[in-house]
Amino acid sequence: MTDIFTFFTIQNRNDHFDFVLATIVISSVFWYIWVYVKSKRLFPPLPPGPRGLPIVGNLPFLHPELHTYFHSLAQKHGPVFKLWLGAKLTIVITSSEATRDILRTNDVIFANDDVPVAGSLSTYGGVDIVWSPYGPEWPMLRKICINKMLSNATLDSNSFSALRRQETRRTVRYLADRARAGLAVNVGEQIFVTILNVVTQMLWGETVADDEEREKVGAEFLELITEIIDVVGKPNVSDFFPVLSRFDLQGLAKRVRRSAQRMDRMFDRIISQRMGMDKGSKGNGGDFLMVLLNAKDEDENMSMNHVKALLMDMVLGGTDTSLNTIEFAMAELINKLEIMKRAQQELDKVVGKNNIVEEKHITKLPYILSIMKETLRLHPALPLLIPRCPSETTVIGGYTIPNDSKVFINVWAIHRNPNVWENPLEFNPDRFLDKGYDFSGNDYSYFPFGSGRRICAGMAMAEKVVLYNLATLLHSFDWRIGEGEKVELEEKFGILLKLKNPLVATPVLRLSDPNLFL
Numbered sequence: 001m002t003d004i005f006t007f008f009t010i011q012n013r014n015d016h017f018d019f020v021l022a023t024i025v026i027s028s029v030f031w032y033i034w035v036y037v038k039s040k041r042l043f044p045p046l047p048p049g050p051r052g053l054p055i056v057g058n059l060p061f062l063h064p065e066l067h068t069y070f071h072s073l074a075q076k077h078g079p080v081f082k083l084w085l086g087a088k089l090t091i092v093i094t095s096s097e098a099t100r101d102i103l104r105t106n107d108v109i110f111a112n113d114d115v116p117v118a119g120s121l122s123t124y125g126g127v128d129i130v131w132s133p134y135g136p137e138w139p140m141l142r143k144i145c146i147n148k149m150l151s152n153a154t155l156d157s158n159s160f161s162a163l164r165r166q167e168t169r170r171t172v173r174y175l176a177d178r179a180r181a182g183l184a185v186n187v188g189e190q191i192f193v194t195i196l197n198v199v200t201q202m203l204w205g206e207t208v209a210d211d212e213e214r215e216k217v218g219a220e221f222l223e224l225i226t227e228i229i230d231v232v233g234k235p236n237v238s239d240f241f242p243v244l245s246r247f248d249l250q251g252l253a254k255r256v257r258r259s260a261q262r263m264d265r266m267f268d269r270i271i272s273q274r275m276g277m278d279k280g281s282k283g284n285g286g287d288f289l290m291v292l293l294n295a296k297d298e299d300e301n302m303s304m305n306h307v308k309a310l311l312m313d314m315v316l317g318g319t320d321t322s323l324n325t326i327e328f329a330m331a332e333l334i335n336k337l338e339i340m341k342r343a344q345q346e347l348d349k350v351v352g353k354n355n356i357v358e359e360k361h362i363t364k365l366p367y368i369l370s371i372m373k374e375t376l377r378l379h380p381a382l383p384l385l386i387p388r389c390p391s392e393t394t395v396i397g398g399y400t401i402p403n404d405s406k407v408f409i410n411v412w413a414i415h416r417n418p419n420v421w422e423n424p425l426e427f428n429p430d431r432f433l434d435k436g437y438d439f440s441g442n443d444y445s446y447f448p449f450g451s452g453r454r455i456c457a458g459m460a461m462a463e464k465v466v467l468y469n470l471a472t473l474l475h476s477f478d479w480r481i482g483e484g485e486k487v488e489l490e491e492k493f494g495i496l497l498k499l500k501n502p503l504v505a506t507p508v509l510r511l512s513d514p515n516l517f518l
């Protein structure tokens with residue numbers, strides 16, 4: 001059961017409580033009667049779903065691991081079912097067919113995301129790509145990101161690939177030192193620092209000089225990113241009863257506002273540094289921030305808040321998603337050493353043991369690519385994608401889906417459908433070797449980057465970062481945990497899925513030439 005309602009107890013001591021309770025009860029009773037009468041007249045009807053309580057609906061029964069909870073409800077109520085989360089009608093989709101109806105046939109109608117209060121507060125009122133409504137601003141922002149920052153051509157430019165190489169090599173040096181000392185490492189923490197440095201340096205080229213300072217800045221970002229992603233993924237009473245949002249009963253708006261303000265101050269510092277640096281030599285910056293500032297100068301519809309919100313998207317969207325994917329992959333491989341061995345054999349054949357992995361190798365490593373695909377099948381980074389909000393009432397799977405409802409697509413459950421995937425719970429990269437599944441979102445049995453207009457904007461970068469780092473970790477090191485132990489693969493739900501317990505393992509040098517660890 002959720003702890004959402006603990007706030008009622010806390011509020012009992014609060015002077016506002018009577019007023020709040022009265023507001024909930026009166027408005028909800030009227031609303032409930034109105035919705036009930038209205039839904040009875042609908043044809044086709046609303047989808048089926050579990051019975052809820054008056055006013056609060058199914059909220060008290062929500063399990064914090066939403067992806068598995070929704071999966072179990074789908075077994076009982078079918079692939080399209082409904083829940084009332086307070087005043088919010090919520091639809092959950094768990095079939096490829098219904099997903100196709102939404103993301104292909106009715107893509108435009110479902111191209112708006114359902115913006116949570118915390119999402120809006122963390123992105124300057126939702127003016128970023130993720131939360132912008134499907135209107136004139138969203139394609140403008142997406143075009144800038146994809147064409148000028150996240151295209152293969154930009155990402156493959158010498159300066160950016162050198163930067164990714166430099167960060168990955170720095171991590172290899174650190175891991176080699178730990179290996180020589182026989183010390184275990186928190187794999188996720190190391191990869192986070194690598195990816196964060198890649199993303200932030202691509203954004204504003206601000207290299208943090210020495211390791212100590214690098215760790216400090218990394219730690220501050222880690223804290224802010226973790227906090228914002230955590231709050232955005234939490235069930236929030238203000239989203240379920242918008243009338244109550246001004247009271248911020250769980251204090252989530254306050255928390256996210258505080259982190260967003262700290263992030264904003266960091267952005268301000270970097271932007272003013274960049275603007276100062278480029279006085280008289282505008283355009284020579286060569287980083288994403290320069291691209292964004294130029295775009296702002298050229299387009300009067302673009303404001304400084306757009307610039308900062310896009311920075312936020314890149315920092316939030318570009319780090320934990322790739323990190324969690326690498327961490328899940330490593331955890332699966334440490335538990336299945338025969339798969340790790342096959343990956344290493346492929347690397348030894350393509351890269352060689354007297355060489356180091358370069359980005360040019362990654363297109364020649366089909367087995368490592370299948371490991372990435374299989375990892376994203378079993379542990380998709382966004383297990384429920386980003387909830388959509390239809391702009392028109394539509395019929396999906398024989399049921400009415402009203403406009404303004406919140407629609408979750410349970411990609412996590414679809415990726416485990418036993419009618420499509422043989423032994424769906426087994427980690428088996430072979431299933432991708434001879435099958436044509438890719439990341440394009442055209443097959444609704446497998447779409448870890450989403451599909452349609454809102455498909456991930458950073459797919460090209462994700463593929464590079466995940467494959468290059470995974471290949472390097474496997475080529476340079478063997479990985480050990482305690483004799484007879486297994487890595488705990490339990491997942492923790494949030495808007496981003498992650499390992500519940502961090503992966504801690506000991507690297508062991510695999511290559512004999514010490515120069516290959518520089």
Ligand code: HEM
Nearest residue numbers: 130317318321322381385386449450451454456457458462
């Ligand atoms: C393994 C890594 C990643 C995975 C699995 C992933 C997955 C996703 C998914 C599932 C969505 C939602 C799509 C939908 O609702 O249909 C999304 C959206 C998005 N992603 Fe990624 N992502 C990854 C990495 C990245 C990176 C590296 C960036 C940028 C640097 C990025 C930027 C974005 C943005 C801006 C959106 C919003 C797109 C829009 O609403 O138009 N992602 N991603």
